[in-house]
Amino acid sequence: MKLFSFWRSLATYRVRIALNLKGITPDEVIDVNLMKGEQRKAEFRAVNPMMALPALIDGEGPALFESLAIIEYLDETHPQPPLLPKDARGRARVRGLAQLVACDSHPLLVPRVREYLEHQLKLDEPTRMTWCRHWINEALTALETHLKDKATGRYCHGDAISVADICLVSQAAGAKFFGVDTTPFPTVNRIVDTCLALDPVARAHPLKQPGAPASM
């Protein structure tokens, strides 16, 4: 198994947590430096035409792409521990929470969007940060409201960690990277702290990956 990764990539962080929870260690981790634009090189474009991390090659391939699709693949091929509830309503809620992060918030902050805001729209650094913080806050506000639901337990959905928690943890890391104050989101913080206390989550953290700085 080959994982295409970069320490700072929040989408790869999600896949790393899933791999660790499943007890899978990739045979090879290939660094694609997003700060140097390596995702746009021909060799990586051949792996993922979207030029985005993560990508995962299991065996002969073809390459898997999009963090949520990769996590569901891992869940189907390595069912223990399950990352989705058994019931249809539960799965819909967990997928909804996960997509709120991975489809509605995080894609607005990725390098290609920030670079477009900078180079094409000529927005200065403080304006770009305002953009990023706004979309992080919007998602955190929605998540905090959802997590007041009685379906929430120790984790986002009941007492078992799921793909919703994986995404929540990545959202919290993004909030830290972009200097967003998360004190207005106590339920989010409680669940993130619960997740980070687990070794498979803790060692997947961006700042624990090769090439990462000591702090942000």
Ligand SMILES: N[C@@H](CCC(=O)N[C@@H](CS)C(=O)NCC(=O)O)C(=O)O
């Ligand atoms: N929706 C995708 C997001 C993939 C994505 O945009 N990844 C970022 C890093 S977290 C990336 O590689 N961006 C490259 C770029 O924007 O140029 C997923 O969840 O996998």
